Amino acid sequence: MTDTLARRLAEIEERKLLAAQRASRHNEDVTLVAVSKTFDADVIREAHSLGVRHFGESYLQEWQSKVDVLPEDIKWHFIGHVQSNKIKHFDGRLHLVHAVDRASVIKAMKKEDAHQHDILLQINVGGEAQKSGADPAQLEALLERCVNIPNIKIHGLMTVPPYHDDAEESRPYFVALQRLLDRARTWLDRHELLLEHPCDQLSMGMSGDFEVAIEEGATLIRVGSALFGERDYS
Numbered sequence: 176m177t178d179t180l181a182r183r184l185a186e187i188e189e190r191k192l193l194a195a196q197r198a199s200r201h202n203e204d205v206t207l208v209a210v211s212k213t214f215d216a217d218v219i220r221e222a223h224s225l226g227v228r229h230f231g232e233s234y235l236q237e238w239q240s241k242v243d244v245l246p247e248d249i250k251w252h253f254i255g256h257v258q259s260n261k262i263k264h265f266d267g268r269l270h271l272v273h274a275v276d277r278a279s280v281i282k283a284m285k286k287e288d289a290h291q292h293d294i295l296l297q298i299n300v301g302g303e304a305q306k307s308g309a310d311p312a313q314l315e316a317l318l319e320r321c322v323n324i325p326n327i328k329i330h331g332l333m334t335v336p337p338y339h340d341d342a343e344e345s346r347p348y349f350v351a352l353q354r355l356l357d358r359a360r361t362w363l364d365r366h367e368l369l370l371e372h373p374c375d376q377l378s379m380g381m382s383g384d385f386e387v388a389i390e391e392g393a394t395l396i397r398v399g400s401a402l403f404g405e406r407d408y409s
């Protein structure tokens with residue numbers, strides 16, 4: 176496994192670098208989040224030994240079973256659907272929660288105030304009925320709910336565009352998320368809230384389209400299968 180993993184990681188790092196260069200961006204401004212859902216702790220340990228520090232998980236119980244047995248310097252990203260009744264398990268060991276998309280979740284986080292919640296708002300830019308994510312029209316309303324809560328820090332936006340085989344099909348959705356981030360920053364600025372902490376993160380791009388996402392401003396790319404291989408959900 177290590178040989179394959181090392182080779183795939185090197186390949187992804189190279190493609191990431193080239194995409195950043197094409198966009199005249201600094202490669203260090205884009206963080207690779209290795210999506211390790213369905214892969215066991217040994218695989219994560221190997222990736223960690225190769226230098227990967229950011230890992231993404233989608234299922235609470237699975238993350239909980241891994242976090243205790245893995246190195247403490249791992250930065251854990253929760254990228255799955257967030258349910259209000261699970262927030263009590265979102266402890267300080269989570270680095271960033273990517274997919275907050277409704278007021279009830281924000282309310283639940285406010286209540287769990289023993290630690291800080293670092294979050295992104297998930298926006299359904301494709302307007303797909305079956306997908307999570309807030310409607311773009313709700314952006315300011317969600318921001319307004321977050322901003323005066325001392326234990327919630329909103330760092331930016333996240334999206335999962337409609338699935339296509341052709342990565343170019345994702346580009347308009349990535350451009351749309353970048354514009355929504357501008358809109359969020361304008362709103363925060365007008366309320367003199369931008370200076371308290373930066374709201375500048377764009378979580379977008381997966382195995383099939385991360386290069387296009389980098390070209391359109393992604394700061395966090397979520398790459399699973401291109402790094403670890405196909406997932407087996409059985």
Ligand SMILES: *Cc1c(COP(=O)(O)O)cnc(C)c1O
Binds near residue numbers: 255382
């Ligand atoms: C599983 C998952 C990924 C990784 O997908 P790949 O296509 O395997 O890279 C990224 N983002 C989210 C939200 C996911 O659930």
